[in-house]
Amino acid sequence: MLSALRKKIGRDTLTFYLLIAPWIGMFIFLNVFPMGYGFYLSLTKFDGITPPRFIGIKNYLKLTADYRFINSIINTLKFTALNVMASLVVSFLIAVLLNRNLRGRGLLRSIFFLPYAIPVIATVFIWKTLLNRESGILNIFINFIMPKFSANFLVDLPVFSLISMFIWQSGGSMIIFLAGLQNIPKELIEAAQIDGAHEWYILRKITLPLMSPVILYQIVVGIMLSFGIIVQPILLTSSPGAAFTAFLNQQPPFQNFFTIIYAFQQCFTNQNFGYGMAIVWVMFITMVLITFLFMRVIRGLIYYEYD
Amino acid sequence: MLLEKRFWILSLTILSILVLLLTTVISAKTTITLMRDAAEMPDEVVKKFEELNPDIEVNIVENDFTKLMTMIAGGTPPDIFRINGIGLPYWVRKGLVVDITPYLEKTIDMNDLFLVNNLFRFDGKKQGEGPYYGLVKDWSLDYMYWYNKNALDEAGIAYPSDDTPLSFQDFTDMINKCVVYKDQKVERYGFGYTDDEFNGYFLALLASKEKWLFTEDGKKLNIEDPDVHYLFKWWFDEAKEHHAMHNPLDPAPDWDGPLFQAGRVAIQWDGYWFGPIINEGGQIPPDRFGFAPAPLYGEKRVNATGGGTGYVIYKGAKNFDAVWKYYEYYMLKDEAIERAKSGWGLPAFKSLLKYCPQETEFDKYRLAQVQKELPNQITLQFVPYLRDSALVSVYNQQMEPALKGIMDFEDALKNLAEQINSIIESESE
Numbered sequence: 001m002l003s004a005l006r007k008k009i010g011r012d013t014l015t016f017y018l019l020i021a022p023w024i025g026m027f028i029f030l031n032v033f034p035m036g037y038g039f040y041l042s043l044t045k046f047d048g049i050t051p052p053r054f055i056g057i058k059n060y061l062k063l064t065a066d067y068r069f070i071n072s073i074i075n076t077l078k079f080t081a082l083n084v085m086a087s088l089v090v091s092f093l094i095a096v097l098l099n100r101n102l103r104g105r106g107l108l109r110s111i112f113f114l115p116y117a118i119p120v121i122a123t124v125f126i127w128k129t130l131l132n133r134e135s136g137i138l139n140i141f142i143n144f145i146m147p148k149f150s151a152n153f154l155v156d157l158p159v160f161s162l163i164s165m166f167i168w169q170s171g172g173s174m175i176i177f178l179a180g181l182q183n184i185p186k187e188l189i190e191a192a193q194i195d196g197a198h199e200w201y202i203l204r205k206i207t208l209p210l211m212s213p214v215i216l217y218q219i220v221v222g223i224m225l226s227f228g229i230i231v232q233p234i235l236l237t238s239s240p241g242a243a244f245t246a247f248l249n250q251q252p253p254f255q256n257f258f259t260i261i262y263a264f265q266q267c268f269t270n271q272n273f274g275y276g277m278a279i280v281w282v283m284f285i286t287m288v289l290i291t292f293l294f295m296r297v298i299r300g301l302i303y304y305e306y307d
Numbered sequence: 308m309l310l311e312k313r314f315w316i317l318s319l320t321i322l323s324i325l326v327l328l329l330t331t332v333i334s335a336k337t338t339i340t341l342m343r344d345a346a347e348m349p350d351e352v353v354k355k356f357e358e359l360n361p362d363i364e365v366n367i368v369e370n371d372f373t374k375l376m377t378m379i380a381g382g383t384p385p386d387i388f389r390i391n392g393i394g395l396p397y398w399v400r401k402g403l404v405v406d407i408t409p410y411l412e413k414t415i416d417m418n419d420l421f422l423v424n425n426l427f428r429f430d431g432k433k434q435g436e437g438p439y440y441g442l443v444k445d446w447s448l449d450y451m452y453w454y455n456k457n458a459l460d461e462a463g464i465a466y467p468s469d470d471t472p473l474s475f476q477d478f479t480d481m482i483n484k485c486v487v488y489k490d491q492k493v494e495r496y497g498f499g500y501t502d503d504e505f506n507g508y509f510l511a512l513l514a515s516k517e518k519w520l521f522t523e524d525g526k527k528l529n530i531e532d533p534d535v536h537y538l539f540k541w542w543f544d545e546a547k548e549h550h551a552m553h554n555p556l557d558p559a560p561d562w563d564g565p566l567f568q569a570g571r572v573a574i575q576w577d578g579y580w581f582g583p584i585i586n587e588g589g590q591i592p593p594d595r596f597g598f599a600p601a602p603l604y605g606e607k608r609v610n611a612t613g614g615g616t617g618y619v620i621y622k623g624a625k626n627f628d629a630v631w632k633y634y635e636y637y638m639l640k641d642e643a644i645e646r647a648k649s650g651w652g653l654p655a656f657k658s659l660l661k662y663c664p665q666e667t668e669f670d671k672y673r674l675a676q677v678q679k680e681l682p683n684q685i686t687l688q689f690v691p692y693l694r695d696s697a698l699v700s701v702y703n704q705q706m707e708p709a710l711k712g713i714m715d716f717e718d719a720l721k722n723l724a725e726q727i728n729s730i731i732e733s734e735s736e
Contacts, residue, residue, distance in 0.1 A: 048380035253711075271734075273380070280474075
């Protein structure tokens with residue numbers, strides 16, 4: 001059979017498909033099938049215990065009148081916009097600086113990358129130590145200048161607390177930007193410098209256009225990751241005592257109440273898996289639409305060296 | 308020649324696989340899956356059981372509710388798992404747990420069980436009656452409270468009586484007077500409580516007025532009742548004034564134990580089980596802590612267990628005999644004595660009370676205080692349409708904007724009730 005197939009489609013083509021077959025299999029098994037099953041569950045009432053009961057699009061209709069869902073989408077969109085912009089701007093600028101011929105730049109690159117390697121839970125606890133009102137290092141530093149100052153950053157500025165944590169961990173983005181910067185032909189930069197162009201002009205007219213595909217990739221990945229953030233918003237303001245009970249009881253501040261958190265709570269707090277899956281699917285479609293629209297809008301600004 | 312070589316290699320491979328499978332089948336042990344909390348059931352306890360029962364292997368899964376629900380939804384639930392007794396009706400209604408009454412009757416003297424085990428009884432309508440679906444592993448009367456004598460001295464408050472409960476208003480005044488602010492920060496909180504789940508506090512307080520948190524049919528949160536409304540407002544106001552911990556305005560930097568030991572919390576609204584935390588020797592010696600009876604909200608003096616942590620057996624457990632052996636071993640036999648000796652809670656059995664630690668004056672005192680409260684014990688009742696922790700989760704979500712002044716309390720309470728009622732309605736369809 002194999003030899004007949006080889007004769008029909010060619011040896012190289014067959015080899016290609018055989019080599020990628022395991023990935024395709026895993027993709028179908030680990031992505032397509034769960035997504036399909038999730039969509040099926042979104043059309044049912046399912047508590048995770050009794051068999052799912054088909055109810056059609058009732059879950060989706062319920063979402064349109066669910067103010068908690070609508071608020072969570074707004075919060076998610078706001079956070080995504082701020083987080084992607086802030087993290088990428090900072091990581092890009094750091095990458096530009098570290099692309100120069102600085103003494104000790106290898107060490108600096110490692111230092112900036114290191115927070116990215118720290119596990120999520122450890123990062124959250126570092127940030128809680130930094131920003132809490134009781135014993136937070138930031139409050140202590142500010143107290144040197146303003147002795148009576150006391151701010152609960154985690155509670156009063158939850159979005160700032162969360163985004164600052166992601167900016168601190170933007171070492172991964174920095175590395176990708178750095179790789180892109182190092183692919184920019186040095187001759188172009190040198191030619192511009194010879195012609196008298198200053199740094200800001202070179203950044204705008206050479207670096208940014210040539211980096212535009214990388215920036216686009218980072219933005220798209222940043223959007224996808226921001227939509228999926230669940231652990232950090234909850235744990236950042238959790239009480240250790242309540243860890244005796246479930247992670248489920250923890251609630252982030254309402255400004256950090258994102259759609260994925262709502263979906264998780266619907267599934268595992270309310271045992272309403274069908275409704276939770278509907279939320280996930282609407283969130284997924286929203287994310288795809290935003291990404292698609294964004295790519296359409298800015299495609300004229302993206303410079304591809306090869307079409 | 309090549310063909311022959313391939314034949315022998317293939318044959319040997321198949322033979323090896325068959326031998327491996329055969330030996331696996333012959334030496335197969337009975338495997339049971341246990342979801343446990345490592346702090347209360349360490350590996351040594353499980354290993355000891357396996358040594359006593361070499362034909363049984365225990366597969367351990369760490370206690371986690373999300374994991375439990377995922378395992379159940381995926382059709383691979385643990386055979387034994389841990390729940391709070393107060394939430395039992397939900398599990399019974401879902402048909403997930405085994406009625407262990409016939410097995411208990413063969414093994415123990417049922418009259419030896421403390422009343423607290425009624426939390427694990429449910430007849431389909433009323434919690435506290437009907438068959439047993441589990442037992443508590445240990446327990447406390449959770450609505451007694453510990454007080455820091457230094458904190459009360461600084462506030463100029465007389466110590467509460469060891470015998471006569473304070474009224475709820477006096478209890479509130481005491482909490483509020485003990486709060487210490489410094490530079491806009493709370494240096495000492497009025498009260499703390501370990502379990503997030505204030506359901507139990509409300510249920511116990513309302514029981515002293517012979518009222519319930521829910522409407523009579525259990526289908527709605529009874530916020531129209533002035534006493535229920537008062538408690539929600541009280542809890543909210545205490546949090547807003549930073550008097551309580553575990554609230555969205557003041558996420559605690561640590562759990563209550565170290566904070567109470569360090570004098571950061573004046574009153575700790577927890578029961579007997581909290582004693583070892585005090586005993587473990589913080590900076591404040593144990594004799595500087597008192598242990599008072601539950602405050603009185605109504606006319607009737609009551610006390611109860613708010614959680615009643617215990618273990619149940621999954622209804623679809625395959626190797627029930629092996630599962631029951633483990634259950635007996637941990638819940639009914641020597642391990643129950645060990646738990647009583649540890650002092651981390653009262654035993655499920657009256658006959659084991661004598662094993663509770665009484666070496667130090669502090670241990671004698673806390674046990675004596677609890678025994679005085681035993682006649683006031685009642686069984687709290689929850690609804691079968693709601694998981695016991697759902698109310699807390701929804702409360703935290705709905706009340707947070709109100710605590711921050713973005714929403715009115717009444718609107719937030721209405722939203723809370725609507726969401727809870729909606730969950731109950733969805734469950735009861």
